[in-house]
Amino acid sequence: MIVAKRKPLEQIEGFLEGAERVLVVGCGTCVAVCMAGGEKEVEILAEQLRMRAKLAGRRQQIDEVTVTRQCDREYFAPLAACVDQYDLLLSTACGAGVQFLAERFDHKPVLPALNTLFIGVAEGPGVWSQRCTACADCILDQTGGICPMTMCAKNLLNGPCGGTNHGKCEVDGTKDCAWTLIYRRLEKLGRLDLLKKIQLPKDYSVATKPARFTHEAFQKAENQEP
Amino acid sequence: MGVPFRQACQEKKFVITAEIGPPKGTDIEPLIHHIELLKDKVDGLNVTDNQSSVMRVSSMAVCRLILDHGGEPILQLTCRDRNRLALQSELLSAWVLGIRNVLCLTGDYVTVGDHPQAKPVFDLDSVQLLVTVSGMNEGKDLAGNDLQGKTDFFAGAVVTPEADPIEPQIIKFHKKIAAGAQFFQTQAIYDLDNFKRFLDRAQPNGVKLLAGIVLLVSAGMARYMNKNVPGIMVPDHLIDRLASAPKGKAIEMGIQIAGEMIRKIRDEKLCDGVHIMAIGKEERVPDILRTAE
Amino acid sequence: MNDTQASHAAHGAGHELETGKAYEPKVVAYCCTYCAYTAADLAGSMRLSYSPQVRIIKTLCTGKIDALLLLKAFEEGADAVFVAGCNIGDCHFLEGNLRAIQVVAHAKHLLAEIGLEPERLEFFHIPASAGPLFAQRANQMVERAMALGPNPLRFSAHEKYGKKLQREPDSHPALPPARFGRLVTEAEREKGATPVRTPEGTIPGA
Numbered sequence A: 001m002i003v004a005k006r007k008p009l010e011q012i013e014g015f016l017e018g019a020e021r022v023l024v025v026g027c028g029t030c031v032a033v034c035m036a037g038g039e040k041e042v043e044i045l046a047e048q049l050r051m052r053a054k055l056a057g058r059r060q061q062i063d064e065v066t067v068t069r070q071c072d073r074e075y076f077a078p079l080a081a082c083v084d085q086y087d088l089l090l091s092t093a094c095g096a097g098v099q100f101l102a103e104r105f106d107h108k109p110v111l112p113a114l115n116t117l118f119i120g121v122a123e124g125p126g127v128w129s130q131r132c133t134a135c136a137d138c139i140l141d142q143t144g145g146i147c148p149m150t151m152c153a154k155n156l157l158n159g160p161c162g163g164t165n166h167g168k169c170e171v172d173g174t175k176d177c178a179w180t181l182i183y184r185r186l187e188k189l190g191r192l193d194l195l196k197k198i199q200l201p202k203d204y205s206v207a208t209k210p211a212r213f214t215h216e217a218f219q220k221a222e223n224q225e226p
Numbered sequence B: 001m002g003v004p005f006r007q008a009c010q011e012k013k014f015v016i017t018a019e020i021g022p023p024k025g026t027d028i029e030p031l032i033h034h035i036e037l038l039k040d041k042v043d044g045l046n047v048t049d050n051q052s053s054v055m056r057v058s059s060m061a062v063c064r065l066i067l068d069h070g071g072e073p074i075l076q077l078t079c080r081d082r083n084r085l086a087l088q089s090e091l092l093s094a095w096v097l098g099i100r101n102v103l104c105l106t107g108d109y110v111t112v113g114d115h116p117q118a119k120p121v122f123d124l125d126s127v128q129l130l131v132t133v134s135g136m137n138e139g140k141d142l143a144g145n146d147l148q149g150k151t152d153f154f155a156g157a158v159v160t161p162e163a164d165p166i167e168p169q170i171i172k173f174h175k176k177i178a179a180g181a182q183f184f185q186t187q188a189i190y191d192l193d194n195f196k197r198f199l200d201r202a203q204p205n206g207v208k209l210l211a212g213i214v215l216l217v218s219a220g221m222a223r224y225m226n227k228n229v230p231g232i233m234v235p236d237h238l239i240d241r242l243a244s245a246p247k248g249k250a251i252e253m254g255i256q257i258a259g260e261m262i263r264k265i266r267d268e269k270l271c272d273g274v275h276i277m278a279i280g281k282e283e284r285v286p287d288i289l290r291t292a293e
Numbered sequence C: 001m002n003d004t005q006a007s008h009a010a011h012g013a014g015h016e017l018e019t020g021k022a023y024e025p026k027v028v029a030y031c032c033t034y035c036a037y038t039a040a041d042l043a044g045s046m047r048l049s050y051s052p053q054v055r056i057i058k059t060l061c062t063g064k065i066d067a068l069l070l071l072k073a074f075e076e077g078a079d080a081v082f083v084a085g086c087n088i089g090d091c092h093f094l095e096g097n098l099r100a101i102q103v104v105a106h107a108k109h110l111l112a113e114i115g116l117e118p119e120r121l122e123f124f125h126i127p128a129s130a131g132p133l134f135a136q137r138a139n140q141m142v143e144r145a146m147a148l149g150p151n152p153l154r155f156s157a158h159e160k161y162g163k164k165l166q167r168e169p170d171s172h173p174a175l176p177p178a179r180f181g182r183l184v185t186e187a188e189r190e191k192g193a194t195p196v197r198t199p200e201g202t203i204p205g206a
Helices: A009-015 A039-055 A073-081 A095-104 A178-189 A192-196 B005-011 B029-038 B059-068 B084-096 B126-137 B167-179 B192-202 B219-228 B236-244 B250-267 B282-291 C003-013 C036-045 C067-075 C096-114 C131-148 C154-160 C186-191
Strands: A002-006 A021-027 A061-067 A088-091 A110-112 A114-124 A127-132 B015-020 B044-047 B073-078 B101-105 B154-159 B183-188 B208-214 B273-277 C027-032 C054-059 C080-085 C121-125 C196-198 C201-203
Touching: A009 A039, A009 A088, A021 A039, A021 A073, A039 A061, A039 C067, A039 C096, A061 A073, A061 C186, A073 A095, A088 A095, A095 A110, A178 A192, A178 B167, A192 B167, B005 B015, B005 B154, B015 B029, B015 B208, B015 B282, B029 B059, B029 B282, B044 B059, B059 B073, B059 B084, B073 B084, B084 B126, B101 B126, B126 B154, B126 B167, B154 B167, B167 B192, B183 B273, B192 B250, B208 B250, B219 B236, B236 B250, B250 B273, B250 B282, B273 B282, C027 C036, C027 C131, C036 C054, C036 C080, C036 C131, C054 C131, C067 C080, C067 C096, C080 C096, C080 C131, C096 C121, C121 C131
Parallel strands: A021 A061, A021 A088, A088 A110, B015 B044, B015 B273, B044 B073, B073 B101, B101 B154, B154 B183, B183 B208, B208 B273, C027 C054, C027 C080, C080 C121
Antiparallel strands: A002 A114, A114 A127, C196 C201
16 A cells, blocks of 8 residues: 655644644545554644644644545545635645645645655554555566565666675665565575576656556447447 | 777786776866876776766766777776666767777665765666667667667676675576676675685686776775675685784785785686776775786 | 743743742643552552642553543643553553553654653553552652643643633543544534633633
8 A cells, every 4th residue: 555654743834834724634545554644643633733833822723634535536525615714725645645635626725744655565563665666567477576676776677786785785784685585586486587587678668657547447438239 | 008808808818907986076187197007007997987876977988088098998887877878878979989898787876875865767787788788789779779880899797706695696697698798897806715616606608707806905994895895705814914914004915915816816717817996096006916926 | 932932931930820820730640440540549548648730530541542632631731741551561451551652652752743842741650559659650740840841832721721720520521423524623622622610600611
């Protein structure tokens, strides 16, 4: 899922400068799972901002609402009824959600409370790590289920590089060398032939941004009556 | 040097290359001095490419200066800073300027250098770069387009004999040969028994292999490299020798050690030559060569 | 700091919050039923004397405490807060105290972010038989609150509750309605405040 983390409080407070009425809009999907922008986190963030405002002697009304998610219009559509009462919206969704909300309520500033980090997995309570960079051309079949685009700092396709250090990466000694992991995995699977193959340069054109994808089932169907 | 590096590799029994680093700035006086110092003593002179991700004058420009002064340059080309367009453009430009030898590397990551916030490129890796060079030598670019005039680069790559685990390194070594590498310069070695074992496993038949020799200037440097530089293993007995040298004279011991190693490699015919790396101490390379005689 | 903060500081410096009154810290203690509250009870039976500034709130288990509760305590004007639970391994609900320790650590970080001293908040292990330890910790936190000075948010809390920080001690407000998907406005939040009794009459929630 998408993993994000809350921005520094001073930065968020700076966004609210001059606003008297603020609505914090939470998201109950990915950012709730990674404890960055769900209902509980919205409560705490709003409370912190209220306390900051009081300490600074500012008059600032900070209300909260959490919707199921901000990347589907139907969930934040009901907010239209109350958005006009506020000077700005502070969204705790990932970058996608903030933009969708801003697109809908383009007459109000919509500000991001989080920094969106990566597509990742939960390693344990409170610990998430990156696994995928959404390169649009998955080669996990060639590398035993370990992604070199993401897990190798240099995204090599013919690794390891000369910086591999007893199974660790020279860029960050706490991280494993992805290609050593791939070698061990392919050895275990009996598929070292995949490692001996020269992988040709990646086709980055499939990942040109901003990307758009329509599911086949929703593409125009031709009615073919005989 | 007069004799092209490729020719020296084919004809000579023992080839010697050295390395110089471009300056961080436009003052090339010390650089010219080092070029003049070394150009006639070695068969090829490597020029590093933003080594350790520190921004410097480009390798290609310095290779051209080496040619101007009558030396034989080896262009080092890394994949860190350029996408495939820029890399191919660099290769064509290097050829046009008279550069004939290229060492294809992946390159260090940006965070270890002096512009850690830069965007790393790594559009290609070293194997793919070798494939690219081979293609250009056949008159085609990476997209399959015909070139108006092809190259004939003598292409090389790097291998790390002390890598652990060694198997993936050897697999990659053979991939590089399949991709078109004709010569190799290794990461620094200090243990000849390990090196022999590596050569037995790697079987570098048909390609020229030059053992990497890094000048140790002190016991502290050796320990630092053991701890921080992947693929380098300086054995204790060498560290002790450096430590036992009189104060301020450790570098002389380092030169001694380097010279001995070169002599042994040559006498025992372990490989096709050596590549001397003494960045910052280029002045002392002639002393190493003298010690090795 | 701006003028309002400066006047708060001046208030604090002279330790005069309300006219003529010296600074008396208000310390809130969240005590778990099985250990800390029992210890507080025991301290009472033993006729141990500890600072009257401490208000004890009985919680079933410290595992129930979450960061928002602690932040709200400070927003409402507490000068110091401590959470008291069982020793490690003795929690009646097995892990409640472990969670509380983590929550308190996180809440200290949240307090630091907004500019309140994290030392105002603490977690203590107080076993059921340790009556004197309870008294000691209570006094320790009151001393700490004295040393750190009044909570700068007391002033605004005062304003909200008509100059008195007193609430009905035993009234149990209705469970708050479910919030997910509902807009929670300031008006609704303020409405939830318990009515305050003053000599002049009862002030409904602000």
